[in-house]
Amino acid sequence: MFRYPNGKPYQPKNTPKKKQQPSIVYSNRGMTLEEDLNETNKYYLENQLAVIHKKPTPVQIVNVDYPRRSAAVIKEAYFKQSSTTDYNGIYRGKYIDFEAKETKNKTSFPLQNFHSHQIEHMKSVINQNGICFVILSAFNDFYYLDATHLLVFWERQENGGRKSITMEEIKEKGHIIPIGYQARIDYLKIIDKLYF
Amino acid sequence: MFRYPNGKPYQPKNTPKKKQQPSIVYSNRGMTLEEDLNETNKYYLENQLAVIHKKPTPVQIVNVDYPRRSAAVIKEAYFKQSSTTDYNGIYRGKYIDFEAKETKNKTSFPLQNFHSHQIEHMKSVINQNGICFVILSAFNDFYYLDATHLLVFWERQENGGRKSITMEEIKEKGHIIPIGYQARIDYLKIIDKLYF
Numbered sequence: 001m002f003r004y005p006n007g008k009p010y011q012p013k014n015t016p017k018k019k020q021q022p023s024i025v026y027s028n029r030g031m032t033l034e035e036d037l038n039e040t041n042k043y044y045l046e047n048q049l050a051v052i053h054k055k056p057t058p059v060q061i062v063n064v065d066y067p068r069r070s071a072a073v074i075k076e077a078y079f080k081q082s083s084t085t086d087y088n089g090i091y092r093g094k095y096i097d098f099e100a101k102e103t104k105n106k107t108s109f110p111l112q113n114f115h116s117h118q119i120e121h122m123k124s125v126i127n128q129n130g131i132c133f134v135i136l137s138a139f140n141d142f143y144y145l146d147a148t149h150l151l152v153f154w155e156r157q158e159n160g161g162r163k164s165i166t167m168e169e170i171k172e173k174g175h176i177i178p179i180g181y182q183a184r185i186d187y188l189k190i191i192d193k194l195y196f
Numbered sequence: 197m198f199r200y201p202n203g204k205p206y207q208p209k210n211t212p213k214k215k216q217q218p219s220i221v222y223s224n225r226g227m228t229l230e231e232d233l234n235e236t237n238k239y240y241l242e243n244q245l246a247v248i249h250k251k252p253t254p255v256q257i258v259n260v261d262y263p264r265r266s267a268a269v270i271k272e273a274y275f276k277q278s279s280t281t282d283y284n285g286i287y288r289g290k291y292i293d294f295e296a297k298e299t300k301n302k303t304s305f306p307l308q309n310f311h312s313h314q315i316e317h318m319k320s321v322i323n324q325n326g327i328c329f330v331i332l333s334a335f336n337d338f339y340y341l342d343a344t345h346l347l348v349f350w351e352r353q354e355n356g357g358r359k360s361i362t363m364e365e366i367k368e369k370g371h372i373i374p375i376g377y378q379a380r381i382d383y384l385k386i387i388d389k390l391y392f
Contacts (some may be wrong), residue, residue: 004219012371041316045236048320048324051320051321056252056278057255057257059253059255059270060250061255074272074274074275077273078267079268082252085250088285089291090293090321090324093326094291095286125247128246128247129286130289139211157215
């Protein structure tokens with residue numbers, strides 16, 4: 001077993017094909033979550049409801065080959081840790097910024113799913129009056145948790161407190177995101193409720 | 197000579213070292229422009245003026261090697277054309293979205309610097325009331341050109357008109373961006389003037 005630069009262990013998938021898919025490498029969890037969110041954002045975009053995209057996976061490119069008469073081939077590159085959240089965009093004039101994470105834990109959500117760069121980014125976004133939150137796939141539901149709450153739990157950890165958010169805390173501070181057919185994880189519904 | 201997936205010809209740089217730098221590959225122009233904008237955005241962020249980042253270069257990852265006890269190595273990947281603009285973020289609560297391009301032309305700015313996906317993205321952002329523009333490095337100045345104007349010139353091309361924006365048009369519709377010491381390309385100054 002090896003670890004990512006951010007220290008997360010890599011669990012190899014079974015099929016060799018999947019091994020070559022970036023999203024598997026990008027995170028050893030949450031692939032379905034990512035796909036559902038991409039579908040949701042696609043629906044939002046096509047219906048002019050919002051313009052929200054997942055940022056490309058940041059890679060450090062070390063070696064590129066330039067064959068004649070064909071496209072450049074990246075021969076050596078490494079995954080970089082992002083300094084921001086994965087998703088951002090605009091909804092009804094407001095800046096939207098969020099991260100999506102998943103846990104298999106039954107009773108709590110580990111804060112190690114987030115790293116300090118992302119937390120700092122969230123603070124900056126909040127300072128600029130952006131709508132910043134996390135989507136948590138946990139306890140058989142999708143939760144919208146405003147970044148302001150996440151920051152409190154992060155602060156608690158920084159001060160030596162527990163390294164996770166309890167299920168009770170998430171159920172209290174978070175909002176269950178309605179599941180739709182086209183908008184699979186229909187988080188705009190929560191934003192409407194909280195901000196409009 | 198080969199062409200990028202988007203049809204742009206690749207002009208190799210002289211130094212082999214530079215050949216291996218992604219930003220060269222990502223665009224055969226505008227490297228200094230990108231560096232200046234990154235420095236500018238860094239200054240904005242550090243001073244809590246705005247939170248604006250360049251999106252990572254999108255790559256299609258085909259083959260990844262997983263050595264034991266070390267980080268994953270991308271062995272084969274290709275540059276993808278982005279479906280959005282390169283830069284976005286938030287400033288004083290407003291969503292900011294822009295693309296930066298450079299030309300060496302003396303009299304006009306070629307529209308081939310933009311591709312239709314980006315134009316469609318700009319339209320969507322405008323529909324959501326975002327602040328959308330392009331930064332043009334041309335005629336020994338940096339110009340802020342609102343996307344609403346760019347769309348008109350693009351439309352003209354679509355209707356069989358000229359494939360570029362004349363210098364006169366850019367000087368008339370655009371705004372020269374002041375050069376700062378820390379904020380090298382201080383485009384927030386223009387946004388303040390136009391939107392606040």
